[in-house]
Amino acid sequence: MPDYDVIVVGAGNAAFAAALSAKENGAEKVVVLEKAHKGMRGGNTHWSGAIFRMAFDKAEDLKPFLPGVEEKYLNFYDGIEPYTKERFWSDLNRVTQNRTDKELAEVLIDNSYDTVKWATEIAEIPCEPATSVCGIKVNGQWTFPGGVVVRAVHEGVGLSSCWFAAAEKAGIEIRYGSGATELVQDNNGRVTGVVTKEDNDSKTITANAIILACGGFEANAQWRAQYLGAPWDHAKVRGSSYNQGDGLRMALAIGALPWGQWSGRHSTPIDADWSDFADRKLTDKSNRLSYPFSIMINRKGLRFLDEGEDTNMYTYAKFGAQILNEPGSKAYQIFDQKTIQHLEPRYSTASPLIADTFEELVEMMDIDDKPTALKTINEYNKCAQSDDHFDPTQKDGVSTEGLALPKTNWAIKIDNPPYHAYPATGGITFTFGGLKVNPEAQVIGTDWRPIPGLYTAGEMVGGLFHYNYPGGSGLVSGQVFGRIAGRNAAKETA
Numbered sequence: 262m263p264d265y266d267v268i269v270v271g272a273g274n275a276a277f278a279a280a281l282s283a284k285e286n287g288a289e290k291v292v293v294l295e296k297a298h299k300g301m302r303g304g305n306t307h308w309s310g311a312i313f314r315m316a317f318d319k320a321e322d323l324k325p326f327l328p329g330v331e332e333k334y335l336n337f338y339d340g341i342e343p344y345t346k347e348r349f350w351s352d353l354n355r356v357t358q359n360r361t362d363k364e365l366a367e368v369l370i371d372n373s374y375d376t377v378k379w380a381t382e383i384a385e386i387p388c389e390p391a392t393s394v395c396g397i398k399v400n401g402q403w404t405f406p407g408g409v410v411v412r413a414v415h416e417g418v419g420l421s422s423c424w425f426a427a428a429e430k431a432g433i434e435i436r437y438g439s440g441a442t443e444l445v446q447d448n449n450g451r452v453t454g455v456v457t458k459e460d461n462d463s464k465t466i467t468a469n470a471i472i473l474a475c476g477g478f479e480a481n482a483q484w485r486a487q488y489l490g491a492p493w494d495h496a497k498v499r500g501s502s503y504n505q506g507d508g509l510r511m512a513l514a515i516g517a518l519p520w521g522q523w524s525g526r527h528s529t530p531i532d533a534d535w536s537d538f539a540d541r542k543l544t545d546k547s548n549r550l551s552y553p554f555s556i557m558i559n560r561k562g563l564r565f566l567d568e569g570e571d572t573n574m575y576t577y578a579k580f581g582a583q584i585l586n587e588p589g590s591k592a593y594q595i596f597d598q599k600t601i602q603h604l605e606p607r608y609s610t611a612s613p614l615i616a617d618t619f620e621e622l623v624e625m626m627d628i629d630d631k632p633t634a635l636k637t638i639n640e641y642n643k644c645a646q647s648d649d650h651f652d653p654t655q656k657d658g659v660s661t662e663g664l665a666l667p668k669t670n671w672a673i674k675i676d677n678p679p680y681h682a683y684p685a686t687g688g689i690t691f692t693f694g695g696l697k698v699n700p701e702a703q704v705i706g707t708d709w710r711p712i713p714g715l716y717t718a719g720e721m722v723g724g725l726f727h728y729n730y731p732g733g734s735g736l737v738s739g740q741v742f743g744r745i746a747g748r749n750a751a752k753e754t755a
């Protein structure tokens with residue numbers, strides 16, 4: 262008799278979707294192994310903004326997630342456009358340059374709405390409109406870009422604690438400080454258990470099915486150097502320090518097929534002063550995404566990209582990488598009093614440099630070529646416009662004139678002191694490379710056949726995201742494939 266019906270490795274969003282789904286589908290003894298100690302539990306899910314991207318045909322379809330929302334937000338549903346499956350497809354194809362795994366993308370998109378509904382019900386996750394990150398208020402009416410309207414109350418912290426509470430309520434055992442190191446197979450190649458390290462002891466525990474949901478390799482500097490290349494080994498990590506690629510390593514060691522873009526990752530501009538791993542209490546408050554209203558200057562004193570190329574939701578992932586590639590992996594975002602009011606609330610966690618003149622500001626900045634920095638700011642101001650047609654809610658076409666490197670929107674003069682400079686770097690969120698799975702969440706081997714008894718979900722699934730990713734898809738992917746993995750793993754107990 263195995264020790265458990267189902268072992269789930271990891272304790273993030275995907276793991277709990279899998280564990281609760283296994284329980285719901287008849288598995289009696291389900292265990293979750295969490296490598297972190299209790300105080301650091303929950304993986305990237307804890308750090309996340311907890312925004313869920315899902316397809317829906319009409320605004321009112323969101324009512325089950327947002328009971329009573331109209332009492333707080335007048336005419337709330339008038340500001341929401343339907344986000345059909347076709348639109349989700351089109352966004353996923355566009356941002357991944359058509360490289361998304363079509364078979365898995367179909368599973369993700371087709372199940373997105375039903376699965377988020379299932380997850381929020383089974384784990385009793387209260388939701389709210391994602392106003393502060395995705396919403397834009399125009400003439401008193403909130404509007405949201407396609408598909409990203411709903412998030413968990415208290416963001417990732419709330420989401421993660423709901424998952425833990427639901428698992429405990431369902432009688433799922435959680436073993437903290439239990440880091441799986443190896444998969445165990447029988448003579449037929451069936452995965453029958455894991456070796457896990459607990460209290461400096463290695464233990465083998467067995468089950469009818471194993472679900473790996475223990476994240477990517479974003480926290481592993483050596484793997485980042487190996488697969489993403491320099492300077493990613495120097496990137497600061499936006500989430501958990503425990504996602505070291507353990508699950509990928511264990512699965513590859515028994516012949517799982519690597520899948521997707523192993524050199525790909527999600528990153529964003531974050532505060533350069535944050536430590537190597539993001540603060541657990543401040544979670545995702547390191548983001549510095551109001552750069553369209555700034556100019557960004559590197560340590561050579563030069564601008565290096567068009568800050569106003571598009572709204573930040575369509576540029577932040579690539580700009581994070583571009584900043585990381587600048588000298589010292591650092592750039593300053595400079596604002597004046599006209600634009601400072603438009604900074605997203607997360608800037609309040611920073612200590613900006615503040616000065617009444619550019620000379621004083623540049624003097625304080627960690628810049629190698631200060632005269633060039635001053636020249637860059639002054640040249641920008643000569644070519645920038647007045648704020649008569651400035652519109653922070655959309656691409657306003659207010660562009661510099663005559664600059665070799667133009668700023669094509671929101672290019673108004675920076676001339677109203679005091680000036681504020683925020684240091685930014687590129688922070689890594691998660692990695693795209695993973696394992697090949699079929700639509701049943703079974704891990705596929707290098708012989709292109711499922712590895713019996715082995716499933717995976719969440720960041721470990723390869724192939725969905727390449728180059729970029731539509732914000733809010735990571736958690737929904739974890740829930741969709743976690744739910745499927747749990748259902749199928751439960752069947753193996755019969």
Ligand SMILES: Cc1cc2nc3c(=O)[nH]c(=O)nc-3n(C[C@H](O)[C@H](O)[C@H](O)COP(=O)(O)OP(=O)(O)OC[C@H]3O[C@@H](n4cnc5c(N)ncnc54)[C@H](O)[C@@H]3O)c2cc1C
Pocket residue numbers: 270271272273274275276294295296297302303304305306307308309310311312313314439440441442474475476477499500501503504505507508544545690691718719720721732733734735736737739
């Ligand atoms: C700052 C930030 C903001 C984000 N915002 C959003 C958002 O708003 N919407 C969205 O969709 N996505 C967002 N994401 C991405 C999202 O958080 C991830 O896609 C998602 O949390 C991944 O879930 P997961 O269950 O696969 O992994 P995780 O949540 O990272 O969980 C992995 C788990 O495995 C454990 N583990 C690791 N190794 C082992 C081992 N050997 N043995 C046992 N356990 C192990 C870890 O401790 C952890 O518990 C954000 C990410 C970050 C960092």
